[in-house]
Amino acid sequence: MPELPEVETVRRGLAAALEGRVLAWVRAFRPDLRRPLPPNFSERLTGRRVKRLWRRAKYLLVEMDDGLVLIVHLGMSGRMTVGRPTAGVLDAHDHVAFVTDDGTQVTFRDPRRFGLMTFCDRDSWPGHPLLRDLGPEPLDEAFTGAALAARLAGRRSPLKTALMDQRVVAGIGNIYACESLYRAGLSPRRRADTVSGARADRLAAAIKAVLSEAVAAGGSTLRDHQQPSGELGYFQHRFAVYGREGQPCPACVPGSSCGGIRRIVQAGRSTFFCAKRQR
DNA sequence: CGGCAAACCTGCGAGC
């Protein structure tokens, strides 16, 4: 479930449950996710107080009051839930559990195990190998059309593929790349380095609009619950193109000359777009 | 270096 809006939704839900609380009990039920958990994983967290939850791109950063930072990536299927302790009753894919000093349990579930947890330090996290090459945060003021154009310059790959490259801009995945390009009226197949000037302004504005609307909706829920509280995000009801192959796009009348939303594959991922509206 | 397919892993829905 995790692109920027979903991770931001998780961050907000976990912040409410964890900030200011002591991790009284931590346990990992397997030694690895996408990669091995760090040595002494549970011991290093147990007894520490959570200071603040941050997000960078699709990474969650759980900062402890002594400067230790837990980096979490949800992969494709990672979920965090907040609830009462489950007294040992766990789903087969519940891999890590945290219980706070007020008796709240945060559970990390990840069937596909593409997720990741590791540690870094508060004062050096921007230089961590997982984080240092990430592009700008798209919701920051500094992310402008000109800034985006500078990052796309010299890239001959399809625009959609470039948008999903976390070094170009951070936090955009398959859904929001498709939706942003539709909103901007730009073809996913256009060469990335042809986007500058007014086109880049349009695209940066579209990215900001789509992402902020999705955050306000609690993200998108495709096949499962996802907010830590168990509530569902509802931005999936506002998709213009994603997952809508064959249907008319919102701006095209059914049965018009527009052939409807098309699905193609780019760099191994499905792309959905309206060939009439996106050039 | 740039770009792409494959790999990592499990679950689910469609089609036979």
Next chain:
DNA sequence: TGCTCGCAGGTTTGCC
């Protein structure tokens, strides 16, 4: 009903 296939919100690796 039960099997196989294709597909899924991401990132890394390895090959051209």
